[in-house]
Amino acid sequence: DVTVCTVALDNDLLIQSLVERRTCRRKLEMILEPGTSLEPLDLARIASQQEQKRTAIQRFLAMTLFPGVPEIVGRMTVLTAKVQGLAQLDFPASRVFITFEKERDQRNVLTSLNYGSLKASRNKTKGIEPKFLFRQAHVLKISEPDEPSTIRWQDLNVKWMHRMKQLTYTTIATFAAIFISALLVRFCANANPAWASIAISVANSVFPLFAKMLTSLEPHPSEGAKQTSLYLKIALFRWVNTAIIFTIITPFTDTLDKDDGIIPGVYAIFIADIGLTNVILLLDPVGHLQKHFLAPRAKTQDAMNLAMKGTEYELAERYTNMTKLLFLCFWYSAIFPASFFLCAFAFFIIFFVDRFALMRIWAKTPKLGTKIAAFSRTYFFSLAICAMAVISSYAWSGFPYDNLCENETETADFSLVGNITTNSGKSRFVNITKGDSMYRYCLQDLYRTKGKSNFPAIPENQPDGDEWMTDDQETLTRIYGWTSVAVIGLVLLKFVFGWYRNVMALFRGTYKPRGEDQGINFTQVQSIDAYIPQVSTTVFSYPLLPCETEMFGKELFDWSDADRDHSYYDLHLDAVELLEGIHVEAQNVFSKVAHWPPEEEQRKKEE
Numbered sequence: 001d002v003t004v005c006t007v008a009l010d011n012d013l014l015i016q017s018l019v020e021r022r023t024c025r026r027k028l029e030m031i032l033e034p035g036t037s038l039e040p041l042d043l044a045r046i047a048s049q050q051e052q053k054r055t056a057i058q059r060f061l062a063m064t065l066f067p068g069v070p071e072i073v074g075r076m077t078v079l080t081a082k083v084q085g086l087a088q089l090d091f092p093a094s095r096v097f098i099t100f101e102k103e104r105d106q107r108n109v110l111t112s113l114n115y116g117s118l119k120a121s122r123n124k125t126k127g128i129e130p131k132f133l134f135r136q137a138h139v140l141k142i143s144e145p146d147e148p149s150t151i152r153w154q155d156l157n158v159k160w161m162h163r164m165k166q167l168t169y170t171t172i173a174t175f176a177a178i179f180i181s182a183l184l185v186r187f188c189a190n191a192n193p194a195w196a197s198i199a200i201s202v203a204n205s206v207f208p209l210f211a212k213m214l215t216s217l218e219p220h221p222s223e224g225a226k227q228t229s230l231y232l233k234i235a236l237f238r239w240v241n242t243a244i245i246f247t248i249i250t251p252f253t254d255t256l257d258k259d260d261g262i263i264p265g266v267y268a269i270f271i272a273d274i275g276l277t278n279v280i281l282l283l284d285p286v287g288h289l290q291k292h293f294l295a296p297r298a299k300t301q302d303a304m305n306l307a308m309k310g311t312e313y314e315l316a317e318r319y320t321n322m323t324k325l326l327f328l329c330f331w332y333s334a335i336f337p338a339s340f341f342l343c344a345f346a347f348f349i350i351f352f353v354d355r356f357a358l359m360r361i362w363a364k365t366p367k368l369g370t371k372i373a374a375f376s377r378t379y380f381f382s383l384a385i386c387a388m389a390v391i392s393s394y395a396w397s398g399f400p401y402d403n404l405c406e407n408e409t410e411t412a413d414f415s416l417v418g419n420i421t422t423n424s425g426k427s428r429f430v431n432i433t434k435g436d437s438m439y440r441y442c443l444q445d446l447y448r449t450k451g452k453s454n455f456p457a458i459p460e461n462q463p464d465g466d467e468w469m470t471d472d473q474e475t476l477t478r479i480y481g482w483t484s485v486a487v488i489g490l491v492l493l494k495f496v497f498g499w500y501r502n503v504m505a506l507f508r509g510t511y512k513p514r515g516e517d518q519g520i521n522f523t524q525v526q527s528i529d530a531y532i533p534q535v536s537t538t539v540f541s542y543p544l545l546p547c548e549t550e551m552f553g554k555e556l557f558d559w560s561d562a563d564r565d566h567s568y569y570d571l572h573l574d575a576v577e578l579l580e581g582i583h584v585e586a587q588n589v590f591s592k593v594a595h596w597p598p599e600e601e602q603r604k605k606e607e
Contacts, residue, residue, distance in 0.1 A: 097531035114509030197268030224371035231316035238324035310363035330388035334395035393480035442466035529558035552595035
């Protein structure tokens with residue numbers, strides 16, 4: 001039994017234009033005095049008056065950072081003409097969302113009609129019963145969609161090439177940010193290692209804001225895809241910024257230095273993340289500013305509701321906040337085993353801080369499902385374990401990190417007691433007496449040794465004549481080195497198997513039901529919602545609706561406005577108003593939603 005059917009049209013540009021136009025109108029309502037007429041002629045007059053009174057500085061700020069009434073009115077005029085043109089066009093159907101009353105029916109359809117995307121795109125009907133073909137001639141591309149609240153209807157039909165182009169630009173910007181951050185951390189480390197830890201923590205806190213701005217420029221068909229893209233950017237930045245940069249900027253012979261080495265730096269990063277990051281989250285300065293300063297001074301109820309809804313947060317950012325600490329722990333575990341205890345303590349603190357924020361600070365977010373968790377579990381943990389195995393093998397091979405090999409046939413023929421200055425400019429106390437062993441320079445960093453393979457980190461790859469490892473060290477390094485090879489091999493096999501399944505999905509159906517059928521009907525779940533086109537904005541407390549809301553029951557929404565009916569958010573009515581007096585022949589302009597409530601529910605309504 002089908003309860004709801006949503007036919008989505010390829011009208012992304014129309015939706016984006018209507019949403020932006022309604023957003024402009026809302027901004028004018030929030031800027032102007034309550035009761036001000038928003039008729040085009042009145043707005044034109046107000047805009048002209050304000051523009052006439054502006055100074056040169058005000059005009060510059062309005063054109064760059066803070067657009068005022070004239071700029072908003074001008075943009076609204078352009079959008080009005082754009083909507084009037086687009087609303088006269090017929091748009092083809094692009095996707096159909098079916099909501100079944102029973103979970104059993106959904107599983108049966110997905111199992112019976114799932115033939116592989118390549119077979120559907122080429123319409124290969126051979127071997128398929130006619131009753132399973134659309135109009136007995138077409139193979140349907142069937143898949144289980146994301147949750148209704150995660151669908152981004154304004155970007156649902158973006159072409160793959162355009163999306164890849166935008167992703168390329170934002171990825172380049174991410175690498176540029178990583179490079180700039182590395183330079184900043186290096187500069188701070190040269191001045192004071194403690195400053196480098198603070199710089200890393202500050203950069204890890206600030207970059208998510210930049211990443212969110214980049215991700216907002218990308219077209220994603222679902223919030224899950226958007227969050228995955230955000231996760232990749234923040235995770236890449238934080239892994240490099242938190243763990244890898246320290247390895248690069250720390251001289252090899254300073255690795256175990258008690259003042260400028262790896263251990264003090266890693267310890268400082270853990271302390272800064274445990275303290276600074278969580279304190280800022282709990283203080284919530286932006287949230288308190290909105291709730292206690294902006295909300296009481298809001299001109300409308302909607303404006304106050306927006307200020308009181310809580311601080312926006314991204315699930316991707318919270319995931320990377322934990323994975324960066326785990327990656328840092330894995331990366332330096334061989335040199336600093338105490339990182340496991342610090343990481344566990346950090347997770348303990350983060351759990352309670354995030355739980356408090358979830359209940360008291362953060363705003364409501366879409367039901368994203370398990371996409372980010374599955375992606376993190378598949379790729380992050382696998383790569384993190386690979387990194388731990390490989391880096392640990394090199395860490396054990398580098399001991400004692402002094403780049404010195406003993407000359408067995410040579411002893412000191414002089415005495416020296418005092419301070420000397422090393423090549424790096426540091427002062428060291430030395431006490432040399434006659435007969436002490438003599439040492440020569442030998443590179444102990446298997447990353448950079450020449451003449452033999454640099455991987456794996458095993459004793460056999462030491463330069464001939466410059467072997468520095470002890471017998472026990474050689475045994476341990478050999479175990480770690482070959483274990484790292486085995487770990488990489490297993491992870492690659494896991495990736496290849498996953499990619500193989502994705503490739504096979506092109507040729508055959510791979511759907512498998514997850515869990516048991518709960519036997520609960522769709523209409524029996526009070527908190528569930530259907531696939532209704534909705535677009536969230538920053539200036540409305542509830543989503544805007546680019547569809548005809550009078551065509552289905554309001555029980556399909558998982559939200560309701562206590563002050564206004566759902567028709568207030570209906571963008572279809574905006575288009576009807578703008579096209580008043582214009583003869584339009586187009587029939588397929590907005591997505592269609594059909595609702596067939598079960599007979600029992602229908603009887604309850606009638607009673």
